[in-house]
Amino acid sequence: MQNFFANLLPEGGARERIVRDLKISDTDFDLLRAIGGDCAGALSILPTERTPNSEQEYKELNDDQLLKLVKRRGRNYGGISVNNRPRLSLAGAQDKCPILVREGRYLLPMQEAASSHILKFEIPDYKNVPVYETFNTLLAHSIGLPAVEIRLNRLAAETYVCIKRYDRSDDSEGKIHRLHQEDFCQALGYGNQYKYEADGGPEFSKCYHLVQNASTDPVVDTQHLLNWQIFNVLAGNSDGHAKNISLLYSARNQTRLAPFYDLVCTRAIARVDDKLAFSVGGETNPSLINKQNWANEAQKCGLRPSFLQALVKDLAQKLSTRLRETRMEFEKQYGEYPALQRVESIINWQCAAALKEGN
16 A cells, blocks of 8 residues: 555644544644654655655664663654754654664664564553563464564663554565554544544444455454453453554555553552453453353344353463463563562453353
């Protein structure tokens, strides 16, 4: 898919009309002017006074500059002229920024140049989030869930993750091309404030039917979506909401469920709401979900209850088998992280409860 440029963001009198017609805030308008050149998917939103640049330009970071970028959580990077600054932020609650990675080198995209990876940083008071996200993503891979490629990095005393973008592809000359994507709020017509079911967002069954109707390979993708929701319950990810799943439109005119991302064991983090983003058969407390809840959810999706209950038991068995091995592999690569003990305890408890229910 070709990149689409939209010159929608003028200053002056037209600004009020666009804010009104697009139903966005003044803050959102300013944010799009600043970072719209490399949005998620294939759309670049540029100020009207700027002509799209077909040449992709990047600025390579040396070690000191990378350390400054990480310490600043991707924000307020200095040393580049005002007229040619890179984009150093992406949407979401966690600080992150787009980057191009080439043979271990980090390069900042300039203006609307496409990135290949995303850097995500520690959150104040929640320093273990990058560790939890890396571990849960590797655990998802170990049981066959399609998830993003992720790597945990440490620079001085700072920890961050580097994630390969699934909505970008390389050509034979190494040029980055954008692939379009829609998160499920966008695809279902919900505003971003409705990403949680409890806040008026879609139920899981509505997401299931979307994949069933939109995917080029619905048999495979609906199974992956079911396993994602089961994984969230068993692996402690209560923040698996409608903006954390997406449809990906490939260059081959295929529509597929995108690889899963933001897989964090949120239940291991103190002072974070542990109610599920999507209820299971009406229940949002993961510790109280039972066979009947899964049966109720199956009926909403048009599935046999025994089919979904068997998936739950199968995934719980796989996680129980792979959990300890994955932690050993993780710590062999990244060193020991005692904080993972809490993650492991939560997952073991949830899997044991699911397997007991399955008998």
